Amino acid sequence: MRRVVQFSTGNVGRHSLAAIIGRPDLELVGVHAASDNKVGRDAAELCGLSEPTGVIATDDIDALIALQPDCVVYTALGETRPMEVIEEMAKLLAAGINVVGTSMVWLVTPRQADDWLRAPLEEACAAGNASLYVNGIDPGYSSDSAVFSALSLVTRARSVTVQEIFDYGNYDDYEYTGTAMGFGNSPDDPLPIAFQLGVITSVFGGLVRNIAAQLDVELDEVRERYEPWYTPERIECKMMTVEPGGLAAVRFAAEGVRSGEPVITVEHVNRLTSAAAPDWQVPPEGQLGVHKVIVEGEPRVEVNTLLSHPVLDVTEAGCLSTAARAVNAIDWVCRAPAGLIAADDIPPTEMIRGLMW
Numbered sequence: 001m002r003r004v005v006q007f008s009t010g011n012v013g014r015h016s017l018a019a020i021i022g023r024p025d026l027e028l029v030g031v032h033a034a035s036d037n038k039v040g041r042d043a044a045e046l047c048g049l050s051e052p053t054g055v056i057a058t059d060d061i062d063a064l065i066a067l068q069p070d071c072v073v074y075t076a077l078g079e080t081r082p083m084e085v086i087e088e089m090a091k092l093l094a095a096g097i098n099v100v101g102t103s104m105v106w107l108v109t110p111r112q113a114d115d116w117l118r119a120p121l122e123e124a125c126a127a128g129n130a131s132l133y134v135n136g137i138d139p140g141y142s143s144d145s146a147v148f149s150a151l152s153l154v155t156r157a158r159s160v161t162v163q164e165i166f167d168y169g170n171y172d173d174y175e176y177t178g179t180a181m182g183f184g185n186s187p188d189d190p191l192p193i194a195f196q197l198g199v200i201t202s203v204f205g206g207l208v209r210n211i212a213a214q215l216d217v218e219l220d221e222v223r224e225r226y227e228p229w230y231t232p233e234r235i236e237c238k239m240m241t242v243e244p245g246g247l248a249a250v251r252f253a254a255e256g257v258r259s260g261e262p263v264i265t266v267e268h269v270n271r272l273t274s275a276a277a278p279d280w281q282v283p284p285e286g287q288l289g290v291h292k293v294i295v296e297g298e299p300r301v302e303v304n305t306l307l308s309h310p311v312l313d314v315t316e317a318g319c320l321s322t323a324a325r326a327v328n329a330i331d332w333v334c335r336a337p338a339g340l341i342a343a344d345d346i347p348p349t350e351m352i353r354g355l356m357w
């Protein structure tokens, strides 16, 4: 039985919290909440379960450390406040507590991460003899698991493309995703944060370099591309309303180039409703989103990962799967040698242990 703390209960965290409460091989011992209106409430309430757990949310990290959990599931928003998150993660690790999580997407490929990020966390892991593992569905599963399954089916690969093609219309996250990607902006507005020079390669370039390293391919460069699509008509969706002339879809990629050709591509096509960018690639009929891997080779392989759920919409299902990528690794990460862990360090079968109780 692993003693676990859930850190934050947002889009992803409420799913990992419910998973921890549900699993018989995990014991929820604490919950962190940053928001005042969550502190003091029972964990069950924070993830929509009816039966109280008796575990009460706190904003006191030292009190959570004092519980001496085996592992913390860290899903607090990270990318907008990286230094604060490094400090929080390092504190937990140095105290001997393993951390799995979804925040700080650069850590999905820790061997490719920059020193400013890696060094303090590696130091903390060594000090506490603890491990840190960050993953998700994309970045994560598509580019560090599905891609390898697809590549294992060919005798020669000419190129590989990993794509997220997703309608974000139902994603109730204008504050972070919406503003970062510039949805609603006009062509005269400054480039939103996600598409300023170098940001695409900072977030997705590590995935490309990681696949190249696994394939033993030497790349000439990793470059980025970005294309906006402005709507001629008003678009209304859960995320926001986009007036005519506003940005309603984006297509962007990090491309690993060899001999002038992109051979390893990690691409996103994100739109607000199917009315946006109708000429761009769309998910399979009737679907709002797909995670896709295409290998051009002998033979051609296409893997389409489609999520669905009787209650949750596909965006929430993506958050649920993102939570699964972290929670499913808890037991292995608790047994791992100290340090930063990448998905390919974990034997795939270790990620499914305990799932079918």
Ligand SMILES: NC(=O)c1ccc[n+]([C@@H]2O[C@H](COP(=O)([O-])OP(=O)(O)OC[C@H]3O[C@@H](n4cnc5c(N)ncnc54)[C@H](OP(=O)(O)O)[C@@H]3O)[C@@H](O)[C@H]2O)c1
Pocket: 007, 008, 009, 010, 011, 012, 013, 032, 033, 034, 035, 038, 075, 076, 077, 078, 079, 081, 102, 103, 104, 105, 135, 136, 137, 138, 139, 140, 176, 318, 319, 322
């Ligand atoms: N790789 C993937 O596929 C993937 C997919 C989805 C998300 N992610 C990553 O997972 C993380 C969580 O995503 P999410 O959608 O769940 O985020 P979210 O709902 O926007 O935020 C998660 C929680 O972060 C805490 N938080 C937000 N701003 C804060 C601040 N300024 N100071 C302290 N705490 C703050 C809040 O905690 P309280 O609830 O305690 O108030 C919030 O509920 C992100 O870093 C995101 O990039 C990755």
